[in-house]
Amino acid sequence: MQAPHRLLLLFLLLNLPGMWADPEGSCKLHIFQTYIFHNTSFVDTSSWATLEDIVFATLQKYTRDLCYLRPWVYPALPEAEWENLQNLFKIYLHNLILSLSSDASPYQIPHPYVFQCTAGCDLYPNGSYTKFYRLAYNADDFLSFDVDNSVWKRDQKSELAAQVEMQFNTFIGFSETLQLLLNVTCVDHMKKFIEYGRADLERQELPVATVFARTPSPAQLLLVCRVTGFYPRSISVAWLRDGQEVPPGPDTNTSAILPNADLTYQLRSVLAVAPHDGHSYACRVRHRSLGTRSLLIPWDSSKTALSVGITIVVLLATAAALAGAIWHYRRRR
Ligand SMILES: *[C@@H]1O[C@H](CO)[C@@H](O)[C@H](O)[C@H]1NC(C)=O
Ligand SMILES: *[C@@H]1O[C@H](CO)[C@@H](O)[C@H](O)[C@H]1NC(C)=O
Ligand SMILES: *[C@@H]1O[C@H](CO)[C@@H](O)[C@H](O)[C@H]1NC(C)=O
Ligand SMILES: *[C@@H]1O[C@H](CO)[C@@H](O)[C@H](O)[C@H]1NC(C)=O
Numbered sequence: 404m405q406a407p408h409r410l411l412l413l414f415l416l417l418n419l420p421g422m423w424a425d426p427e428g429s430c431k432l433h434i435f436q437t438y439i440f441h442n443t444s445f446v447d448t449s450s451w452a453t454l455e456d457i458v459f460a461t462l463q464k465y466t467r468d469l470c471y472l473r474p475w476v477y478p479a480l481p482e483a484e485w486e487n488l489q490n491l492f493k494i495y496l497h498n499l500i501l502s503l504s505s506d507a508s509p510y511q512i513p514h515p516y517v518f519q520c521t522a523g524c525d526l527y528p529n530g531s532y533t534k535f536y537r538l539a540y541n542a543d544d545f546l547s548f549d550v551d552n553s554v555w556k557r558d559q560k561s562e563l564a565a566q567v568e569m570q571f572n573t574f575i576g577f578s579e580t581l582q583l584l585l586n587v588t589c590v591d592h593m594k595k596f597i598e599y600g601r602a603d604l605e606r607q608e609l610p611v612a613t614v615f616a617r618t619p620s621p622a623q624l625l626l627v628c629r630v631t632g633f634y635p636r637s638i639s640v641a642w643l644r645d646g647q648e649v650p651p652g653p654d655t656n657t658s659a660i661l662p663n664a665d666l667t668y669q670l671r672s673v674l675a676v677a678p679h680d681g682h683s684y685a686c687r688v689r690h691r692s693l694g695t696r697s698l699l700i701p702w703d704s705s706k707t708a709l710s711v712g713i714t715i716v717v718l719l720a721t722a723a724a725l726a727g728a729i730w731h732y733r734r735r736r
Contacts, residue, residue, distance in 0.1 A: 429526065429527055429528050430454065430455060430525075430526045430593060430597055430604075431453070431454070431455055431523065431524075431525045431526070432452070432453070432454055432523050432524055432526075432589055432590075432592065432593040432596065433452065433453050433521060433522070433523035434450065434451075434452045434453075434520075434521070434522045434523055435450065435451055435452075435453070435519075435520070435521055436448065436449070436450045436519065436520040436521075437449050437450075437517065437518075437519050437520075438499070438500060438503065438517065438518045438519075438520075439515060439516075439517050440503070440504065440505070440512070440514060440515060440516050440517070440518070441514065441515050442514050442515070443504070443505075443514070446500050446504070447464075448462075448464065448467075448496065448500070449461070449462075449464060450462040450492075450496075454593070454596050454597070454600060454603075454604070455604060455635075456635075456636060456662075456666070457473065457600070457603050457604070457666070458472060459471070459472050459473045459476050459596070459600065460472055460476055462492060462496070467492065467493050467496055468489070469485065469488065469489050469492070473600060473603060475596075475599040475600045475602075475603070476596070476599075476600070478599060479592075479595040479596050479598070479599035479600070480592060480595060491580070491584070495577075498574075498577065499520075502567075502570060502571070502574075503518055503567075510562075510563055510566045510567070512563065516540065516541055517540070517541055517542070518538060518539065518540055518545075519538070519539040519542070520536070520537070520538050520539075521535070521536075521537050522535060522536040522537070522548075522585065523535065523585075523589060524585060524589035524590050524593065526590055526593060526594075532590050534550045534585040534586055534589060534590075535547070535548075535550070535585075536548035536550065536581060536585060537558075540559075540563070540564070543559060544558035544559060545557070545558055545559055545564055545567070546558060546564060546567055546568055546571065548578070548581060548585075550581075550582055550585045550586055551586075553578045553579060553581075553582045554572065554578075555567075555568050555571040555572050555578070556568065606634055606635075607634060607635070607691055607692035608632055608633055608634040608667050608692060609632070609633065609690075609692045609693070610630045610631070610632060610633035610638065610688050610690050610692070610693075610698060611630070611631055611632045611633075612628060612629065612630045612631075612686060612688050612698055612700045613628070613629045613630075613700070614626060614627065614628050614629075614685075614686050614700045614701070614702045615627050615629075616702065618678070621678075622677070622678070623675060623677075623678075624675070624676050624677065624678045625673050625674070625675055625676075626642070626673065626674045626675075626676060626684055626686075626702050627671055627672075627673050628640060628642070628671060628672045628673075628674075628686030628688075628700065629669070629671045630669060630670055630671070630672075630686075630688055631663065631667070631668075631669035631670075632663070632667045632669070633667055633668055633669075633690050633692065634666060634667045634668065634692075635691060636660055636668050637690075637691065638660065638668070638670070638688065638689070638690045639688070639689040639690070640657065640670065640672045640686065640687070640688050640689075641672075641686075641687050642655060642672065642674045642684060642685070642686055642687070643684065643685045643686075643687055643699075644682050644683070644684055645682050645683055646683075646685075648687075649674060654674055654675045654676070655672065655673065655674050655675075656672070656673045656675075657670065657671070657672040657673075658670050658671050658672070672686065683701065683702075683703075684701070684702045685699050685700060685701040685702065686699070686700045686702070687699050687700075688700070
């Protein structure tokens with residue numbers, strides 16, 4: 404049975420003061436690394452860095468040269484600082500791989516094996532920040548670095564973790580450099596990146612929403628609201644029954660927010676209803692790109708479908724009309 408597609412957009416002029424927290428002041432700078440030890444002669448590495456969810460730099464696989472992936476990255480720091488970071492990364496990668504290679508260490512690790520590292524700092528609106536460095540072995544938590552005390556601590560009970568913990572705690576110079584990088588450099592550089600990368604951080608993409616029905620059995624109707632193409636990630640999607648918000652419960656099921664390939668996001672929300680129950684239903688979407696307005700997509704079994712293209716035009720036309728009206732109103736005052 405072909406589920407009828409419903410697509411319609413309406414704007415409600417709702418005032419929702421304070422619904423969106425100011426993004427300023429809260430930010431994350433994270434570094435990710437993967438080391439695949441195929442055999443004694445071949446280690447495959449990849450490294451990349453993110454500001455919030457924007458991948459802004461990587462290390463080239465073989466030369467381990469820094470690559471700047473957004474135009475604002477290089478100008479954000481002095482040339483000498485980039486050279487310094489480049490050198491630190493090369494030495495760090497070289498030493499880390501050496502100490503985790505099974506042939507160069509007192510412990511034997513069977514090939515192939517994988518180490519993954521995440522490190523970075525999170526800055527909060529009140530100006531405080533947290534920092535971390537974690538290492539995983541074959542996808543399990545393995546070792547972490549206590550930045551404030553400059554001490555390595557194992558996150559699993561294995562003999563291997565105990566040995567690596569002991570070994571890493573003898574690398575005093577390495578630990579001190581890492582402490583400085585995570586406690587001071589990370590936040591200092593993040594503040595520069597926020598300043599220079601503001602346009603990327605404040606990018607907004609409008610959500611496109613579709614409502615359609617599925618009938619897994621004659622007695623059950625599943626209304627599906629699919630929302631995609633939005634940025635930033637934070638969004639609110641709710642079902643309305645006769646204009647009233649349906650609280651989350653056994654009848655509702657909302658997916659995780661999943662990434663699209665173009666650094667936008669998608670999710671879907673499902674509401675189970677009884678067929679022909681006489682109620683009206685709508686999916687309501689609130690997102691930063693909509694300002695204080697909401698997107699309302701009613702589900703109406705009697706109407707025919709509109710295309711996504713028309714939907715976007717309706718949306719833009721409404722926004723333009725609104726902007727025009729506000730401008731006109733302001734001019735007349
Ligand atoms: C090491 O692993 C790589 C990738 O799997 C392979 O191409 C290479 O032949 C291996 N080398 C040895 C000495 O086993
Ligand atoms: C700052 O905010 C963070 C996150 O909300 C909180 O964990 C921390 O305790 C706050 N610090 C201070 C000094 O208020
Ligand atoms: C971390 O940085 C803060 C602020 O710069 C400083 O007060 C603190 O002493 C540093 N902690 C360590 C362990 O270096
Ligand atoms: C929600 O959907 C997921 C994925 O389809 C499913 O595994 C899960 O059982 C559903 N939960 C409820 C409460 O319907």
